[in-house]
Amino acid sequence: MSVDVVFWGVVLARFALPLLIPRYPLPAIVCCLVLDGVDQTIFQAFGFDPPFYQSYDKAMDVFYLSVAYLASLRNWTSQAAVGISRFLFFFRQVGVVAFELSGARFLLLLFPNTFEYFFIAYEAIRSRWNPARFGFAFWAFLAGAIWVVVKLPQEYWIHIAQLDVTDLIADTSWFGPLLAVAVLGLIVVVLFVVRPRLPQPDWTWKLSADPLPTAIDEAHERAAFQAAHRKVFDLAAVEKIFLIGLISVIYGNVLPGVRASSLQIFVSIAFFAVINSAIGLWSARRGRSWDSAAISFAVVFATNIVLVTVADLLLRRGDLALVDTLFFVFLFSILTMLYDRYRPIHDYRATHTPKGADA
Missing domain, CATH: 1.10.274 (Enzyme I; Chain A, domain 2)
Incomplete structure (x- = not known):
């Protein structure tokens, strides 16, 4: 298969998938996230390693995140959550623009992409619970936890240390088993610690947007x-x-x-x-x-x-x-x-x- 066909196929997919987010918010953005994570691996599998990948990746990210932000305007019933998502979204956009103009990687750490995981968290909660039962304090705490616990370490890993999970698994014998144990431990915590403490769901699974x-x-x-x-x-x-x-x-x-x-x-x-x-x-x-x-x-x-x-x-x-x-x-x-x-x-x-x- 031609390298050009693979490249433009991936680019087209990264433009088309986000258009499903307004109607199917959670599954569509998870698919966008997965494609974002594997596109470089796909390129490398076909012998193509674009030197402009960092800028290309950020450009693709901001498109699907822009559609996700617009989907939050369409779908979200919590005005507090919309206000927080608006701040997180534009804060990240300013950071990406600053990175593109300066090339300074540390700016991506200072302006982390908290919005993406906040969007996923909101939609995961909405799939089982009515967002209206949670107030501003809850959504603000959730955003802060994602910012500090998840995004800062991830942005440092990707943009400052410039480490790649695939390369580490291939080059370091103990990293793969350690990662598997960590994932298994997280699943155990969610199933036996977090899940029993969750409130009674308001409805069965809802993966499509509300009317x-x-x-x-x-x-x-x-x-x-x-x-x-x-x-x-x-x-x-x-x-x-x-x-x-x-x-x-x-x-x-x-x-x-x-x-x-x-x-x-x-x-x-x-x-x-x-x-x-x-x-x-x-x-x-x-x-x-x-x-x-x-x-x-x-x-x-x-x-x-x-x-x-x-x-x-x-x-x-x-x-x-x-x-x-x-x-x-x-x-x-x-x-x-x-x-x-x-x-x-x-x-x-x-x-x-x-x-x-x-x-």
Whole structure:
């Protein structure tokens, strides 16, 4: 099998799998995590060891974590958990951007990817218990425990010590058995110490996302909510700018054909985000909406292609790199489409959550 086929097959899988997270949060993100862990091994098995793997890996990570964050806006009923996840997500994104601009590995330790495991923990809890029964203190303690106990050692292992589990098992005779004993010990602790102390489950296993609130589960209802509560430039627009702007800066530092500076990329994304917000609000106020995510994406993608082309003609540059431009328009459009579909659901829940419910 061609190395190129393997590489692009893995890249395609790392783009496609995250799109399942909004509907199947726990199984989909676990699959993304597993693929993230084995993709380098797959490359090496076919004799391909890309020197740009570190940047490529971070770029793939931020895409599926961005979709996971947007899924939390769609699905999570605990406003406290959403607030904590928002901080953890953007904190990590800032760290990855700083790493891409400086190349300093210690920044990935200072800005650990706590969000990913917090997302998994929330969804694991939701699969058996109602998240509404847990308050802010519980979710904050959970996030802190993941940060200190899990992520700091892991980030040090990967990015500072630069150790690899596969290599250690192959090179060190005692490491494999020790790891197996540690995993077995963890299973025993979970089964015989943690499990008996867990509260009675609220329901049987739920691996798919919960139904949306009936008052906003259709596209025309979300459009009406946006028309009534959104402005062209508001806090939601600012969040969208930083969400898509930071990930675009990261990809801009990975893709070899990009000539724009990080600041130029971010400012361009901010400009198009505001224009998209204006178009989306105009459309919502006229009651235009699409229930199909595929149709919504096609409309947003086509609109942004036109906007980029017109902007290039007005600026009289004429030097658009076709592949890179299409990639950034694709990235921008899919995240914009998901954000505009899911943010109203979060805002609706926030305005209808009784005060003190997440205390």
